[in-house]
Amino acid sequence: MKFHHLLLTTCISAVAVSTASNAFAQVEITDERTSGISTSTAGTDGNASDVTITSTGSIAVTTGAAVTVDSDNDVTNSGIVSSEDADDTTGILVDQTVTSNITNTNSISLTETAPEDGVPSTGNGTIAQGSGRTGILISGGSTFTGNVENSTNASIRIQGQDSAGIRLANTASMVGDLLQSGSLTVFGENSTGVDIIGNVIGNLALAGAISATGENSVGVNVGGDVTGAVTVSSSISSSGYVTQQGQTITSRPILAGRDELDSTGNLTQAGSALQVGGNVTQGIQITEIGTVAMFGSAPAILIDGGGTPIAIGQVGQITDPNDEDFDENLQFAFVNQGTLASDSVLDNIDATAFSLANATLDGGINNTSVMSATVYRSGIDPDATAATNDAHARVIVIGGNGIAERINNSGTIFARGVEDTESVYADPDNVLAPNQILVTAIEIDPGGSLSEITNTGTLTAIITGRNGEARVLVDRSGTLHTVNNSGFISALGVSSDVNGEQDTDFNFIAIDVSANTAGFTLNQTPIVDTETGEENDPAIAGDIILGSGADTLNIAAGTVNSDIEFGAGADTLALSNGSVVTGAISDSGGDLTIMVADSSALTITAPGNINATSANFDATSTYSPFIDPAAGTTSLLNASGDVTFESGAIIAPRLANVIDDPTIAFEIARAGGTLSFDELAGSLRSDATPFLYNTNFTRSVTDPNTLVLTLDLRSTSELGLDNVQAAAFTSAFEALQNAPNLGSAFTGITDQVSFNAAYNQLLPEFAASARQFVLANVDGATGAVGSHLNTARRSPERPGGAWIEEFAYFADRDLAGLSEQFRGYGFGITGGLDTSFGPFQTVGVNFGFASTEVEDVLGVDEPLDVLTLQGGLYAGYQVGKLGIDLYAGGGYNDFEASRNVEIGTYSAAARGDWKGTHYNASASAGYDISFGKYYVRPSATFSYLRLNEDAFVEEGSADIALAIDSREAEVGTATGLLDIGARFERERSWFAPALRLGIRNDFINDGVMTTGNFVSGSNPFALTSEEFPDTGIVLGITFSAGSNYSSFSLDYDADIRDGFNRHTARLVVRMLF
Known part of the structure; x- marks a missing residue:
């Protein structure tokens, strides 16, 4: 805790203790009671007194409150406070302006008898029958001064609709800290674990497990303002899924279990695990041991001011970097150092981990651990009368009037969509058609605002299925202007068909800032491992879609495997420091500057003109244009200005397949200004071109500023094939022509050793x-x-006998030519009668018989x-x-x-x-x-x-x-x-x-x-x-x-020849008769 937080708590406690000890005695309840007690009349002769329920004491009520705090006295429950099947009951009630400390060290249990036939199924009833039950309630129209604590090893257990574990009513306020360190569970519709509707001048410390179960039920609701910090150091969860036996579902059952739930379970949607609708001065922090989990469609954490915008301050109160206690990881309004997860559990239900709207996060969001969202998707039932609901997994959503200055990620943020393989492939002969799966790691909606993302960890959107779209960063607001990546940004897809028989249709988007009109910059730089001192190579996988502003992609490390769509602005693609960019490139405005330097490589993977203003490849760079021989198309670098290949630059064409014609020429670059390369000095290196072909670069006979690439198929002797290999070449080359993927793989080979292998x-x-x-x-x-x-x-x-033998052998054939070599071993058993x-x-x-394995x-x-x-x-x-x-x-x-x-x-x-x-x-x-x-x-x-x-x-x-x-x-x-x-x-x-x-x-x-x-x-x-x-x-x-x-x-025998050895061992046993 911060120093002034502790000071506030200490002062409040001292005042309360001093006031009580100076005037009042303490009353202990050591036996069983069935009627409530009030602090104002608890003492001798009806005087006010502190109240302690000892470990042997209990209060069980059928109406009203077990303990009412209506005077400046403390209440400690070390025993049991309870009610059963009693509506509108309260464990500990504060309904006056008082100074007090309320502490529960044992049990507050307001429950009801479970129905004999179990929890009603969905639509046939509620999971809880009673209502209006609250463990600790601070109400009234005035201020409560003091601390409220549910201590470690204590518990608050509530069953009922419209109920709460701990509640600060909207008409009340609190000066002090609310410390939830024990176990707190609520079970029932429209209920809340910790419900802060009024304002808190102090801290909300959530260090004990909180679980909310029921439709619209919430784990923690912060509807009022908190001038201190909201800190999560344990688990908070919410779920609306309940079995007939009354068990809360927090993990995905197998198919048989889900089928049973559909018919017998109560499957509704709960509210958020943590919901914030008020101002929080000193931020929201999930510590290393904290977990916030949502099982259903509501956001796990929802920060939304509704119609009134709210502000969340920074967690770190020391903002001077020179201060020895300064912590850069806390200079954010929301800090996740633990686990934040949303899991839909069932098919075709959304999942969102963090949602921001109508709120400003001072300093933004910092994730150093794990944030995730997972959805599950059924197949298309041919007998269904209506389409299934969409299911969208989103980790961070910044909605309307949601403002976050930046997102810093050094941990893992991943969105995952999984096809329900158990039901989809239940009948292998009638596999269900796929539904689309949507996953997004970070989404900024129209009206939201996020300026910058810095990633040194992992940002991932992944699909396991057959159809869908995986998106890592999507900005529909047009406010995201910078992404700094030194980690991994990847949109991925894996087929759910383990047999590889089903087709897949995936769309992968790493960055979509197409709404940006002011300009966007992507910086990809290395990060140095502090332990080894080595640079780690960052990577991006998935399409990059840019807007109409002046956009810059500065790739100074690692790899980018992306189709890149530039918009209408004055754009720049700069590669340096050995970076590699692979994908298709387009620019709708034709105003693109390309610079490749410092041993970097630009590889194009699709045909089409790359309209640019200029392009420069230094002496250490590699440029790989795409050529589709079958269609006769190339990725023509078409510049309105100069195109320069410095001496030593490599052009390594990427062929979609092998070329039918023995000799063929393609235009690969055209300069409206000057094409610069020294063809007489052979300044363009071809040592990275397809080994299948001899490569030559020349200027076009009709336009000296057009670069022409000529490919000649090598002969078998030029390929270095031996006699056996050469005899198969015509047939093998035909196979390459008939199989584009295989042919493309061969055209990617650039040396004789790899080609031969x-x-x-x-x-x-x-x-x-x-x-x-x-x-x-x-x-x-x-x-x-x-x-x-x-x-x-x-x-x-x-006169005769029977015999049996076991034998084993090993043989090794050395390389003969370039293609004949093998090694093997075997064993056998033989016997006879003679x-x-x-x-x-x-x-x-x-x-x-004998069995042999021959190794290739x-x-x-x-x-x-x-x-x-x-x-x-x-x-x-x-x-x-x-x-x-x-x-x-x-x-x-x-x-x-x-x-x-x-x-x-x-x-x-x-x-x-x-x-x-x-x-x-x-x-x-x-x-x-x-x-x-x-x-x-x-x-x-x-x-x-x-x-x-x-x-x-x-x-x-x-x-x-x-x-x-x-x-x-x-x-x-x-x-x-x-x-x-x-x-x-x-x-x-x-x-x-x-x-x-x-x-x-x-x-x-x-x-x-x-x-x-x-x-x-x-x-x-x-x-x-x-x-x-x-x-x-x-x-x-x-x-x-x-x-x-x-x-x-x-026996042992060896047959030793030049290039071939065989070793044989035999054991013969003979029985005579």
Whole structure:
């Protein structure tokens, strides 16, 4: 509190205590009473006395007041003051000119019995039956001197229509402070929590929770004048939504709950949470722990003098900046350091956080925390007979005769509109059509006045839906002349359709000052982080609509993503300090000066003439004109005066799509005066132009003051494509032409590395990875068979057995060319059953499966999933030291691939599922040379695999979807190995370690051909993968062990080639029977 506030309170208290203690005694009520008491007759022999209701005392009345203050005496309630089902009752009543202090430290409860069948539904009755109930009432025609306090941990609970928790009647006035620090609730129509109708010479301190429920009910009403301050340090809320059980609704129920409320709840609109209709000398402040919340359509805070304009003074009483106690955050009439929120809760109802009319705010508004408004919008019911109500979310509204010098925001101000997705998408086959959603963060209506807005925080208007308009700043009064932005101003929209199937129709407005005729200035400057010392980049997103005055946009930091509409005045667009402006620009008067300097960039996003007087781009600047090749239109910079591009300036055209013609020219700038650039010295840099094209700047042959841009499509060699990439270019370019968004994304690429990365995302899987990993899956299974046969060969002879193996592998293909690289891993399980048969030591059958994920190293695709089912027959033949193994089998393959294309802000996905079959065979022979426990085994193996893949068409984005033809691939391999091992036998078991070294050669190793086309086009492509390195070194290690009844083998092998490595591990377990 300010010093003189405390002094006033202290003096009042001292006077009251001195007066009472000098003349009167104190009466304590320690038991239960059912009749009221008056201070003037409470004492002995009917003398005046202070009255204290102790913690054991109570007064329960059926009529009138429990305690009447009609003399200069204090009243303290530490017990219970109550009434039940009694109209026109009062807890503590002051009806005389007295000096007194009134303190409630326990409970004042004036309530009624709830109806047996619950609260009536809307239109069938009121939520409260009684009326005229007031907790503390100061009435009469004279002045009350003293303090009124509902203390911390105390409560005032009122149920009834036309009732109040604490009321200062309009015929009374008060000299002192009103301190509401406890809990205060009112429940009933047309009721008020704290009702200040008379004048207060003192402070209104609201430090305890206040809740008002009922139609037209208000949390706090300040209808009289307050010469001190109004301070909110707790919560104030109001709501007209009540369940049948009598519960106040302060949050949005789910759809089932809302449906139940529609039929059983009492759903009316309450008044404001805080309503001010009188002068407040020392301002209104919501502290860091304060909250003002409205649930319904009334403004959460309403400041309105009605027919009589009122004035709200500054919160900060120390106005000298040199004073050590000066606080710049308090030099405003309204200061929000806490939370101010309005939530409509139900569909199609307005929400307003702060509304000002017929009032002047000295110094304006300062928000350092959060101010918000939220509305919800239903879809259009096809069976409805009437249109739904509009729903508009507005955070700050300055209405007629509302005057606020400025708004300062270092916190967050956001307006939000949300489509009711539960009801809109309840039937996916019959999605409801959208209603329009309107959200506005700050609105100045005709007759209102606001001169300046300074934003270092966040100003946002956001829609989650399918149709609507999000507006951040709208001035219809024509009084807003300056916006200083060092924070974020953004109008945004997000589709409510999570599946992305519904169209959206949004309009985003960041600043609308079209009513301004005197001139408007937007300054966007950086703000320095006091902790790090770094500059934070501000940003604006949404259209900027200017008036007919002389307007200046001074963008000296950050970004502006806006379509900018200048009016008829002498206007200026100035970019500096590395700022970036992106959007369409128009000037209805043609009197626009454009200046771009200090590494700043101006990017135009739509065709149409930019009518200006002059334009200057310094040596560090970038200008990006818009070109629509299909329509043959550009954003022509059309100046009546000079257009200057200093040496070093960059022109980086922005193309709506790729250009059909190999060579085409566009006029991008025209000077009525002089076009300045040095074409002979190549002063205009083109290193930021679309990489797809060679770019050239020349003067028009018919007008030397017109700048012409010529684009020549690069050849595949100039683009740096390898053979495979080049083979797909004609088809891929056709896809770019048929998909404007995709084409635009490619024209935004300005370097070879980024172009190559983006181009690879368009291509199908062509690098033989499917073949290699099916081969790995098959090798895993057949390798297990070979390992099993070797183990069985060294085991005691048994008539048959069952075995099972788990194997895993990893393979890595280095970059071949510019487009072929992959990496993957997999695991599998295979097993078999075998026995001896005729001349064969082992004959059997095996079955297994393997699963693989193949990572796209170069792009952003999801892994290629390969599932392989394998079955086959095998046999092992042993003649002396010579062993021969044979295998023949085949299987089924399932492939799943999800391709993603992400280029800048462009994103698309397509998914392919296809099947395949394979067959394979192998034969190997080895010879054991023993040296006691040790042996050497040279061996040779020949294997063959043929893979057939079905044709398929991808599902997903039509921009990138592919139709791939069936394809075949085969590989034949010869492997020579030398095993060096040992066998150690014990009485009942044995174990045998071994090392392997060898060479492997793929004698059938042609590149895999992939043919197909983009679904959006007709030009086919035929891509042949680079041949794999055909020869590699094989290294391996085995550890086998067993007994008369079982054996196992643990193997590891590595196939190492130039640019390709594969590692395989196997565990084989064999059970004998």
